[in-house]
Every structure is written in structure tokens, then in C-alpha cells.
Amino acid sequence: MRLYSTKNTSKFVDLKEAVIKGLPEDNGLFMPEHFPTLPSSFINNLSDYSFEEIAYKVASQLIQDSIPEAALKDIIHNAVNFPAPVVSLDEQFHILELFHGPSLAFKDFGARFMAQTMSYFNQNENRELVILVATSGDTGGAVAAGFYDTPGIKVVILYPSGKVSALQEKQLTTLGKNISAIEIDGTFDDCQALVKKAFLDDELNQAIRLSSANSINIARLIPQSFYYFEAFKQVDTSKDIVFTVPSGNFGNLTAGLMAKKMGLPIHHFIAATNANDIVPSYLETGEYIPRPSVATISNAMDVGNPSNFARMLDLYGSTWNNLKSAISGYRFSDKETKIGIKEVYERYNYTIDPHGAVGYLAFKEYASSHPNSLGIILETAHPSKFIDVVEPVLKSKVNIPQRLADLANKPKEAAFMDTSYGSFKNWLLANY
Ligand SMILES: *Cc1c(COP(=O)(O)O)cnc(C)c1O
Numbered sequence: 005m006r007l008y009s010t011k012n013t014s015k016f017v018d019l020k021e022a023v024i025k026g027l028p029e030d031n032g033l034f035m036p037e038h039f040p041t042l043p044s045s046f047i048n049n050l051s052d053y054s055f056e057e058i059a060y061k062v063a064s065q066l067i068q069d070s071i072p073e074a075a076l077k078d079i080i081h082n083a084v085n086f087p088a089p090v091v092s093l094d095e096q097f098h099i100l101e102l103f104h105g106p107s108l109a110f111k112d113f114g115a116r117f118m119a120q121t122m123s124y125f126n127q128n129e130n131r132e133l134v135i136l137v138a139t140s141g142d143t144g145g146a147v148a149a150g151f152y153d154t155p156g157i158k159v160v161i162l163y164p165s166g167k168v169s170a171l172q173e174k175q176l177t178t179l180g181k182n183i184s185a186i187e188i189d190g191t192f193d194d195c196q197a198l199v200k201k202a203f204l205d206d207e208l209n210q211a212i213r214l215s216s217a218n219s220i221n222i223a224r225l226i227p228q229s230f231y232y233f234e235a236f237k238q239v240d241t242s243k244d245i246v247f248t249v250p251s252g253n254f255g256n257l258t259a260g261l262m263a264k265k266m267g268l269p270i271h272h273f274i275a276a277t278n279a280n281d282i283v284p285s286y287l288e289t290g291e292y293i294p295r296p297s298v299a300t301i302s303n304a305m306d307v308g309n310p311s312n313f314a315r316m317l318d319l320y321g322s323t324w325n326n327l328k329s330a331i332s333g334y335r336f337s338d339k340e341t342k343i344g345i346k347e348v349y350e351r352y353n354y355t356i357d358p359h360g361a362v363g364y365l366a367f368k369e370y371a372s373s374h375p376n377s378l379g380i381i382l383e384t385a386h387p388s389k390f391i392d393v394v395e396p397v398l399k400s401k402v403n404i405p406q407r408l409a410d411l412a413n414k415p416k417e418a419a420f421m422d423t424s425y426g427s428f429k430n431w432l433l434a435n436y
Contacts, residue, residue, distance in 0.1 A: 019070035040065040050237035059230040083116040090238040103386035106149035114224030115150030138195035145175035162195035178414035190423040228259030243378035244271035250359040252305035254312040276366035284333025302358040334366035
């Protein structure tokens with residue numbers, strides 16, 4: 005497998021370089037040179053395969069000989085080890101539950117696969133790899149769980165003190181082993197600035213092999229295409245299959261576009277956003293106008309300049325007409341989102357999180373003029389992660405999965421630091 009940068013399509017790197025580097029030097033995004041077409045004998049008989057087998061089949065066709073068969077089987081076995089069930093609300097509305105992993109969000113798929121892949125590419129290096137991540141909450145939890153106990157790799161997570169939820173903080177600070185957390189007396193931007201500075205510090209990079217678990221790493225995107233196939237296998241495919249994707253940086257939706265490119269007969273995509281509606285606006289007008297994000301109750305989608313937009317354009321030859329015939333965009337306010345949460349509960353007795361609710365509303369609007377469509381709405385997180393929003397809306401208790409409840413009793417371990425780069429650098433040099 006070879007990859008090019010969206011800013012230079014004639015220069016290629018191998019998968020190892022793309023995964024370890026994360027970003028091309030020209031600040032574009034890595035894209036696979038070819039998307040294989042999966043055989044129709046596979047696409048038409050998905051139900052003969054387990055989720056793990058589907059993941060292996062898709063990955064091996066895409067990755068080719070960049071990772072040998074036995075190693076790739078191992079990676080998939082360790083990364084895709086929880087289910088992605090489809091729950092039918094009725095004949096037309098279906099929910100793809102992507103929250104059965106350790107951090108209860110779909111980001112677990114990407115983080116686990118990236119951890120396994122990095123560890124594979126790092127195995128013959130004699131120096132450990134230290135991964136720095138700044139988080140405003142959700143990404144850090146998935147990365148921490150994904151890299152936990154991964155040989156040869158240590159992870160340092162920086163988070164803003166008092167600005168992540170209590171449970172999110174527990175997800176970052178209670179694992180131990182190769183995962184360390186630093187609580188920064190500042191904002192998320194301060195955390196991100198410290199990480200950026202560290203990557204540019206020659207002296208530090210001589211002393212420690214640093215890498216990032218950036219959300220635009222291609223190793224986070226590839227595994228997200230697997231569950232589109234897994235979902236397809238679980239529904240009536242004589243209908244027009246429409247995937248509805250609650251979106252922020254549009255990694256999840258881009259992975260769906262990749263699954264379609266590999267031959268999965270997806271009829272249409274719906275990009276569902278909150279007030280941060282840069283992509284729906286682009287689909288309507290043909291103009292891409294990034295702007296500062298605004299805070300909403302579906303906060304994992306509060307993104308003002310979606311990082312995967314360049315990949316979406318690349319997949320559709322940078323042509324607005326092509327993109328808008330494949331994807332419809334809808335946006336919803338917080339008020340509407342709360343009504344959506346309530347409606348799903350009252351109509352279907354299903355508790356949906358604020359992100360999934362935005363997806364539900366979008367498909368509902370689309371379905372009103374597309375009666376032959378069958379909607380698969382991606383439920384990107386478990387509702388208990390957003391209990392502060394969901395419980396007051398439903399006026400009833402949300403069930404908290406045991407693995408999240410258990411965290412409450414685990415002791416927090418984190419270094420506490422001000423925002424000065426000197427303290428951070430000294431801490432790294434003393435610990436690695
Ligand atoms: C990250 C996240 C999203 C947005 O996903 P993108 O791939 O960035 O579009 C949606 N919902 C939840 C719960 C998330 O954590």
C-alpha cells in the first residue's frame with residue numbers, strides 16, 4: 005500500500021511512514037493511492053463472516069503487503085474485539101451502536117487499531133516511542149484505553165484542569181502502566197501548545213522518540229470503514245441503505261465514503277451536525293467557509309474547520325456536484341436535539357445520546373421524502389457519557405455500564421503543572 009498527500013498526489017510514502025508520521029510535511033492528509041474493489045462474492049455474503057473476519061478482509065485488501073497476513077490478523081484480533089450491533093427501532097430506523105468498546109465511544113475502534121499498528125511498525129526499534137496527546141476529553145480516553153499495555157509505547161496525556169468531566173478525567177488518570185496523565189492548570193489550547201512545542205524541540209527529540217496519536221492519522225480512519233460492512237450485514241439490503249453520521253471532524257463519514265469506494269453499495273450518506281454546520285453549508289452553497297466553533301450539547305462535534313474535509317474532497321475529485329449527490333447535510337440546534345432525545349425515548353423506548361439524536365433528526369427529515377430508504381444512524385457514544393444532558397431531558401435515570409461505574413472508585417494519578425514549557429520538558433526528560 006502506498007499513500008500520497010492531498011497536497012501532492014505524485015509523491016508516495018509507505019504505510020509505516022504515514023502511520024508513524026501522522027501528517028505529511030506539506031500539511032495535507034495522507035490518502036491511499038488505490039482503493040481495491042472487494043469481490044461481490046464477499047459483499048453479497050457478508051453474513052457468512054464474523055465482524056473480525058470482515059475487518060480482516062477489508063484491511064488486507066487495502067493494506068496489501070504493507071503488513072504481512074499473520075501480523076495483520078493479530079492486529080485485527082486485538083483491535084476489533086467488541087461488537088457493533090444494529091438495533092432496529094422500526095423497519096426504517098436503525099441504530100448502529102458503536103459504543104461497546106472500553107471508552108464507550110466509536111473512537112475506540114480507531115485508537116485500538118492505531119495502537120496495534122504503531123506497535124507493529126515499532127517492534128524492531130530499540131527505543132521506546134512516547135506518544136503525546138492533548139485532549140479536551142473524549143479522544144484522550146479512547147487513546148489511553150487503546151494504547152494501554154502496548155509494548156514499546158508510552159503515552160502522555162495532557163488535559164486542562166477542571167475542564168473535562170469527572171468520568172472523563174477518571175478515564176485518563178486511572179489506568180497506570182504505560183499511560184501517564186498531566187493535569188495542566190490552563191485550557192485545552194494551552195495543552196495543545198505544549199505538545200506542539202515539544203514536537204519542534206530538537207533537544208527533546210534527540211533525547212526521546214516522540215510521536216502523536218493525531219486524529220487524522222490514517223490508522224485511525226481505516227478501521228472505521230470496517231463497521232459500515234458489519235452494519236450492512238445486519239439489515240434488509242433490498243432497501244436503499246442510507247448511513248447517517250453525526251459529524252465533527254468528519255473522520256467517521258470519510259471512512260464510510262471509503263467503504264463505498266471499496267464496493268459497499270451504500271445508497272446515500274447524511275452528514276448530521278449541530279450549529280457547527282460548515283459542511284452542510286458547503287453542500288448547499290459550494291463554498292467552504294471555516295469559522296470558530298460554538299459550544300453545544302453534542303460537544304464532540306463542536307468543530308469549526310473539520311480536519312477530514314480535504315479527504316472528502318479528494319475522494320470526489322474536488323467536485324461539489326459529486327459530493328452533494330453522495331451526501332446530504334442537515335444541522336440541528338440544541339433545543340431540537342433535546343426534543344430528538346425525548347422523541348426517540350417516547351416512541352421507541354431507546355435512550356440515545358445527544359450526538360446520535362442529531363443523526364436521528366437528520367434521517368427523519370430525509371426519510372420524509374425518501375420512503376424506500378433504510379436508515380442506519382451511527383450512535384457514536386453511550387448515553388451515560390452525556391448523562392448531564394440526557395437525564396434532565398428524559399426525567400429518568402440513564403443506565404451506566406459497569407466498566408464506567410467501576411472507574412468512580414479508582415484513584416486518580418496525574419502530575420499537576422502550570423502552562424510553562426520548561427516544567428513540561430523537564431518532566432518528560434526526567435521520566436523517559
Ligand atoms: C468524535 C465524536 C464525534 C465526531 O466524529 P468525527 O469523526 O470527528 O466526525 C461524534 N460523536 C462522538 C460521541 C464523538 O466522540
